[in-house]
Amino acid sequence: MAASSAKRRHKVRRRADMSLLGGIRPPIAVLSALLLSLAGITALGLGRAGQDPVPEAVLTSQQHFAEDGAVAMRASIDESATDLTRTAGLFSAGDPVSPDAVLDKIGSVYQKWMGTAVVEIKSGRMLAARGENVPVTAVDTSKLAEKDGLSPRMVRLQNGETRLLALALLSWPDRPQQLLIASSSLRFPGISLGQFRSIAVIDSEGRILSSDGIPEPEQVLTDLQREGVKRSNKQLKAFSKIAAVKSAEHPLKAKEPGSGGFLGVSGSLLGDTFEGDRSIAGYATLTGPEPGEGTVATALGLTVVSMVDVAVDPTRVAGPLFGLLAAAALLLIGALAVALLLGTVQRPLLKLFLESRRLTRGDLTRPVTVPRYGEAGRIGQALERLRRQLLGEPAGTTDASSGASRRRVGTRGLVVVCGVLLLAWSAPMLLLFNRADSTVAVPEQIISDQRERTDTLSDRVRRALNEGHADLVSVSALIGNRTSPEDMKKVLERTRTEHVRYRSLYVRSAEGTVLARAGESPHGLPANASGGDKLPTQPISVLNDSGKEPVIAGYAEIPGRDGAAVIGEFRIDFINSLLKRPGLGQIRVVDDERRVLGGNTGYLAFQSLPKRLDELATGTNQKTGLSARASGVMYRDGDGVQVAGAAPFVGGGAAKKLGWTVVSWQPAAGLAIPEYSLQNRTVLAGLLGVTAAAACLGWLHIVVVRPLRELAGKAEALADGDRRTVLFPHHHDEVGAVTRSLELVRQQLQEQRRRDGAPLAGRN
Secondary structure, eight states: OHHHHHHHHHHHHHHHHHHHHSTTHHHHHHHHHHHHHHHHHHHHHHHHTTOSSSOHHHHHHHHHHHHHHHHHHHHHHHHHHHHHHHHHHHHHHSSOOOHHHHHHHHHHHOOOOSEEEEEETTTOOEEEEEESOOOGGGSOGGGTTSTTTTSOEEEEOTTSOEEEEEEEEEOOTTSOOEEEEEEEEOOOSSOOOOSSEEEEEEOTTOOEEEEESSOOGGGOOSHHHHHHHHHHHHHHHHHHHHHHHHHTSOHHHHSOTTOOSOSSOEEEEEEEEETTEEEEEEEEEOOOSSTTOOOTTGGGOOEEEEEEEEEOOOOOSOOHHHHHHHHHHHHHHHHHHHHHHIIIIIHHHHHHHHHHHHHHTTOOSSOOOOOSSHHHHHHHHHHHHHHHHHTTOOTTOOOHHHHHHHHHSOHHHHHHHHHHHHHHHHHHHHHTTTOOOTTOOOOHHHHHHHHHHHHHHHHHHHHHHHHHHHHHHHHHHHHTTTOOHHHHHHHHHHHHHHOTTEEEEEEEOTTSOEEEEEESOOOOOOBOTTSSBOOOSSSEEEOOSSSSSOOEEEEEEOTTSTTOEEEEEEOHHHHHHHTOOTTSOEEEEEOTTOBEEEESSOOOTTOBOOHHHHHHHHHHTSOBTTBOOOEEEEEEETTEEEEEEEEEOOSSSTTGGGOOEEEEEEEGGGSOOHHHHHHHHHHHHHHHHHHHHHHHHHHHIIIIIHHHHHHHHHHHHHHTTOOSSOOOOSSSSHHHHHHHHHHHHHHHHHHHHHHHTOOOOOOO
């Protein structure tokens, strides 16, 4: 008997412990912990919003600016190396020509190199040279046959400047092999700096190889300006050292998890403050166009650093007071809600648990302590009636008025009251507080960066088209008037393989016959009055004005073939890929009639721009001085604040006469501006409050309220005389423990009825 009693006590203790893992305690405890955590997040998060001396959006913009510079430099270096190698290969595939003829032809087609030279590899003798002196002594001709022996390399001159040397081989049968060398500076192609910005290229040690934007001391007039130049140079060197260290990190470790966009290492830096202006910088490594894909430029280990001075705004959007008040209000409301749950739900249920166990142990001397409200009160009243029945009172007697009063206020209603209390804090955070309207202050640097980055993108598209046309000129010059169609096709295939910008390359005769083709079928050219095809009037033209996508083609006449020409049709995906730059929003390339030709997001070809962007593009194309200039603007209306920029094609080359414009725009709400950051954090706090309340109170309703309502009906039925319905628990928690106790009471009443010899009462 003692052993059996001990086993029962152990079983009761185990079940009591199991109730701690479920039941009513965990939802309330988790709700309390979540509300405390949310109060801390609110105090810290809302208190710090808008406190940074420089808005996060400005820092991110500098990071994107450096990424633009890195992308442009990588593309320029790779393009130069590819052009030199392809040109040398085309020369080598034809009849031998003199070194002077090679350099003259290269100089007439490409104007990108500062100096070119041809050297005989075996003897090391200089055969021809153009432009500035090429440091040929820096090239060890005995190691050209080794792996990466022809890779571009950097050479530092005696004057401190750095030159990038690109190498290619000229080989003809029965002639000594020659080395074609082209030197270029590491200056940025077509990067629009605007005012007060500088940019530099650094090596892996942090040494500045090339810089632009900071004037020389002798170019300024006053001592104050000279002091500013000295400070800028010092700050740029400091940024370069830090950027070199950070650039050595692995790209996946240097970025936040899940962040995309730029494939290399990039970031932003904060510098010193001088007369109210603070220096900030962005840095980005040269990286390949595809993940894990290296190029000749990425092997050089270069990093781009851009620096600009921005005015520090001493004002703040909001101090820490709002965050502290919101956190205090949440603590007060949360404490009230938790106290309500503890006092009206948890404590009565725990009392029922203890009272029901007392009855099962046979302690019937004291009346059951009946809770005042809800299902707990109904169950308590049923327990009291059952206690009296165990003492011999007949079943079925009840106090109807007391039961009716307890039914009016249920546990579900108390949980709803707690939800309303928590919603009273969360709803204003979601809908009312810290709303950013059309009067939000957008930093001037954001508008400036939108303009300059759009200008850089416009120049990049123009240069890409110019490079494509230069390729066509180079191919047409090498084809000449004696090349067979088979050899033409080989040249076209090789060019298309080395450059992904073309969807189709073909040679067309003056009569319109396609002599050789590589790639997709060519688009039909417009017909002239005699019925034949005619060449476009411009070296680069759009061949259609409707359809799913524009057909953009460039052409170059072949000398000595009576009007025959090499025509290359550009892939629209190639142009669109140039526009995929983060931080600029939606980007469109439009023609001289402001019809859309390409974009970085979904668009319809040849559709018109929105009215105000059309007006922006039209106004930007108006000449100011010698040429049109890029412009940036901020729109404020009922839909919010929008930042836009437009930049026409400005510069030389075949693409200049197209009259195209690049337009970009984005809502300011998507930028990390203090007002929007504060609004977003406030909304997030409200969402977290709603989520915590819904999760915990829903959990409480599922595991406690709903089973408790069901148990209340069964307990009343048992007190009314139902002895046949077996009560079994669904969970090992407080409600389950009360259910087990009621089942034991039911069994005791059955046994008592058998002993008394009376028939069992129950429902049919």
